[in-house]
Amino acid sequence: MRANPGLIILLTLLLSACSEKVREVDDYDPAHDYFSFANTDQFVMQHLELDLSVDFDAQELRGSATLAMRKLEPNATEIILDTRGLRISGAQVLLDGGESIAAEFSFGESDKIKGTPLVLTLPNAAESAAQFELKLEYATSPDSTALQWLPPELTAGGKHPLMFSQSQTIHARSWVPLQDTPAVRVTYEATIKTPPELLAVMSANNDPLTPRRGIYHFEMPQPIPSYLLAIAVGNIFFVPLGEQTGVYAEPELLDRSVFEFADTQEMLEQAERLFGPYEWGRYDLLVLPPSFPFGGMENPRLSFITPSLLAGDRSLVSVIAHELAHSWSGNLVTNATWRDQWLNEGMTSYLESRLMEVIYDKDRVNEERVLMYRELLLDLDTVPAALQALAPRLDDGDPDDFQGTIHYSKGQLFLQYLENAFGRDAFDRFLSSYFDRFAFQTITTERFLDYLDENLLKAETSKVSREDAEQWLYQPGLPADAPVPSSSTLDAVEALATAWAEGEIDVTEIPVQGWSPQATIHFINSLPKDLAHERLAELDAGLGFSATRNAEIGRTWFIQVAQRRYTAAYEQLEQHLNRYGRGRLIEPVYLALAQNGSDLELAREMFARARGTYHPLTESAIAGVLGLEES
């Protein structure tokens, strides 16, 4: 996922309180998933079959989920599944011989974050079965945390509704009753019934040529963790980008998407050269409406993508490199629990930068690394020490809140550090063997560390000890010998910002037209804090920051506008908040308004006007930023 660093600022207080508590607990088990009710030590799910109707009027999915279960503990008779807001109307156990027996079920006590455990009792006749199927008839609720139901007016075309899911981290349970933990992998198949004019797509074998008739069948033969279950239904069409790659979008977004993501096929081919075979068949993109809460979500075979990447100049496609890289780190080798998330996101951020280096040029990658590093330093100033470790103790709170840049950027830096120490060839060999060794498995940080130790750190010429690696994984901050990214182009941009601020050059002498968006972002962030508003006005008039349609430049500029209370640009700031629904682009702007000492009320008013267009996850995070009750 490309997530939202703004969240971490808001949740630090909450989580620091939690981590105090964690330290007192002696039996903390880093391999245990504290965010699932499922008794995966007794029963484990192996295959899932969905048969669902998509009802836009009721805003619900209705039908059945059939779970193929294997019993691990011979005497166990109770199966506990994760659910949130699901109505279960029937449960049956199907035995090998075809016998079907009704199973008793009840809900356990609900938890605000984890949802409600569904407890099923195996009928006597099924108690001795080592394998069986569990068929659950159910319906989702309109406020399912995974599903967003967009009315036609919130889509690009404005004529048809659109629905999409976001299951990571623990939201699959709000549309499928299942063992919702990354520790368990399943293959799946699905039959999805929709209004006949709409198309359904899933994180499975989408057939670009499938006839549009309101019933679609999917198969996913590779086992995936539950957070990668994904579905979208809407007036969407397909255009191929290459032999194995293509893009799905509403017709209104297709041309722009095809232009923006034209390099996807080459990215896939280069990624295979770097990291080993692509194990998933096709790699397609689905461009969603603006309310999609993230930059992208690496749903296998079909990454879900924000339209805020459609900058018209391919300048923001590092997000595609990121989602594609997840096909190895995350989707192929998966974090065992959300506490090990750096194995997904840190590794993916590192692979993303390697891929960008091959497809584009080194200057651009250096620029992106510097921006990443600056964001990381800001986070290290605000995130409590206990959460600055790559693999902290985590057994409480909401795993959605455990995002931010620490495990993305610090994780990337750790792997860069290893590459620098061992050389690119040796490190690449290590990575390939790692993906090969743990393909289609879930692993803990400790398993990674042991493998790293055996296969790299113990080399005769090793300059890195196990203790060095442990410092990255378990200690706050950055080690003294952490790499510091640098970019000569960004250094030059910074010098120009200073020269302009000190009156040495005129605004017309700033060559912003020839700059990358990363350079423009760095320029804005390099302006002195005490700049007079007349000078900001001069800059804005000359360089047009308030009118930018590049989402990342807008984000950077409007954070500054809010922090500096440059009210002349507040109207355009509000337009930015209405244009995008991706958390990264808007949450820090709300936060800057809320924290500038004067505009909390104004921020709440802007939020009240915009919130109807936001995804529930984004809406609830911003409500938190603004000190409002969560909706």
Ligand SMILES: [Zn+2]
């Ligand atoms: Zn990611």
